Amino acid sequence: MEVITSKDNRKIKDLSKLLNKKYRDIENKFLVEGFHLVEEASKSNKLLEIIKTEDCECAIDAPTTLVTYDVLKKLTNTMTPQKIIGVVSKLDEKEIGNKVLIVDELQDPGNLGTIIRSSVAFNFDTIILSENTVDLYNDKVIRSSEGMLFKINIIKKTTQEAIDYLKNKKYKIYGTKVDGGSNIKNIIFPNKLAFIIGNEGNGVRKEILDQCDEYLYIPMNSDCESLNAAIATSIILYEIGDK
Amino acid sequence: MEVITSKDNRKIKDLSKLLNKKYRDIENKFLVEGFHLVEEASKSNKLLEIIKTEDCECAIDAPTTLVTYDVLKKLTNTMTPQKIIGVVSKLDEKEIGNKVLIVDELQDPGNLGTIIRSSVAFNFDTIILSENTVDLYNDKVIRSSEGMLFKINIIKKTTQEAIDYLKNKKYKIYGTKVDGGSNIKNIIFPNKLAFIIGNEGNGVRKEILDQCDEYLYIPMNSDCESLNAAIATSIILYEIGDK
Numbered sequence: 001m002e003v004i005t006s007k008d009n010r011k012i013k014d015l016s017k018l019l020n021k022k023y024r025d026i027e028n029k030f031l032v033e034g035f036h037l038v039e040e041a042s043k044s045n046k047l048l049e050i051i052k053t054e055d056c057e058c059a060i061d062a063p064t065t066l067v068t069y070d071v072l073k074k075l076t077n078t079m080t081p082q083k084i085i086g087v088v089s090k091l092d093e094k095e096i097g098n099k100v101l102i103v104d105e106l107q108d109p110g111n112l113g114t115i116i117r118s119s120v121a122f123n124f125d126t127i128i129l130s131e132n133t134v135d136l137y138n139d140k141v142i143r144s145s146e147g148m149l150f151k152i153n154i155i156k157k158t159t160q161e162a163i164d165y166l167k168n169k170k171y172k173i174y175g176t177k178v179d180g181g182s183n184i185k186n187i188i189f190p191n192k193l194a195f196i197i198g199n200e201g202n203g204v205r206k207e208i209l210d211q212c213d214e215y216l217y218i219p220m221n222s223d224c225e226s227l228n229a230a231i232a233t234s235i236i237l238y239e240i241g242d243k
Numbered sequence: 244m245e246v247i248t249s250k251d252n253r254k255i256k257d258l259s260k261l262l263n264k265k266y267r268d269i270e271n272k273f274l275v276e277g278f279h280l281v282e283e284a285s286k287s288n289k290l291l292e293i294i295k296t297e298d299c300e301c302a303i304d305a306p307t308t309l310v311t312y313d314v315l316k317k318l319t320n321t322m323t324p325q326k327i328i329g330v331v332s333k334l335d336e337k338e339i340g341n342k343v344l345i346v347d348e349l350q351d352p353g354n355l356g357t358i359i360r361s362s363v364a365f366n367f368d369t370i371i372l373s374e375n376t377v378d379l380y381n382d383k384v385i386r387s388s389e390g391m392l393f394k395i396n397i398i399k400k401t402t403q404e405a406i407d408y409l410k411n412k413k414y415k416i417y418g419t420k421v422d423g424g425s426n427i428k429n430i431i432f433p434n435k436l437a438f439i440i441g442n443e444g445n446g447v448r449k450e451i452l453d454q455c456d457e458y459l460y461i462p463m464n465s466d467c468e469s470l471n472a473a474i475a476t477s478i479i480l481y482e483i484g485d486k
Contacts, residue, residue, distance in 0.1 A: 110353075114471045114474060117467060117471060118471075120466050120467040121461075121464055122463060122464070123464050144471070148466075148467060151466045218481070220365060221363055221364055221365070221366050223363050223391075224360060224391060225389070227361060228357045228361075228477075230473075230474065231357060231473065231474060231477045234470070234474045234477070235477065235478055235481050238461070
């Protein structure tokens, strides 16, 4: 099979545009890097094709293009990339399940990826991302999700639309509040619920938080003002998911 | 007061060496950036001096050097630094308390900082860092700890020394193990205990793990192979700290 050796190759140039959100949205595709993520994409029937180096011994059944390592580097932002890149169809949005996480304006891609991973671990079935949340298909989100984005239903919707829909369907909606909230350890959670998390610095916007049905907090030492956003969210998912 | 405008200024050049672990170890000092961290250092009586821009209105009582923003940038790795840097004495090691976290060969600075923050939140009083763990005074560790490194006793020791000491003092030592471990929710923890966490990729080294008195795991969906290291650790600290 021919090996692409030029970084100016048309196909590579076109694919490299997928590092950019604008083109991902136009093409409805995204890139994943490394055998583990390519394999998860393949299992989910979302893998369109792979780009790999000649010496990559990954056995994945998909249309394949061989490239030099230098050319492959055009398709990733990592410094020392793995030797295989997958071109993947964006995920389908399915019906909203019973355990819903609403993510309102979260900014850090590592936090979002980690939260997706924890959501799968603790049996949440749906994540709703608000319009101003970091892009799901950002490479850092995908990497830190460890492929878990393929194992959960992720939906884009404004937070207000999500709240209106869920209230109409009798979901109980939870937010966090230290003053006036309940200790999470003492709450008995219903079967159908949503939990809203907000921006790392500012939390959930007031007009959204005011619409929650109930508020909770994680008990902690007063020396510590707050937890990291992904940590706090994961502890809450852990407590809810188990009950 | 005179304002330093040259990046080649001797004092600035000397202080910039503190971005390097080798010099931090020689000088027994480190740098922190931003008002919040400088303030925490000051409250802990560890702040030696501050370097700030003329327009920085931070009221901190310490010997002060004024610099231009360009000069200040020499003292940090962040792209758009805050306008104040603190020069801080390394922290004192105190006696080991009752709730001990042993960190064995953790590599990611963000993870270590986040774990320090969670340790304070959940009432651990001592963290022991093994020789191959990322440096406590790395700027990313400090930033992600959100200043919590000033509020907990942090000790450097080999993991084997720590285990020998703690076993001798009748601490119960916990590690994680999915097969053959107990569900963390069902464990009644003693007053004096240590929990060992390991490297992000490989976990705790076998020869260390084998010396634990008891093993635990976090119950989770089998679709998810593992949690992020800082998340798993924080959930365990949360469960232990409360009991």
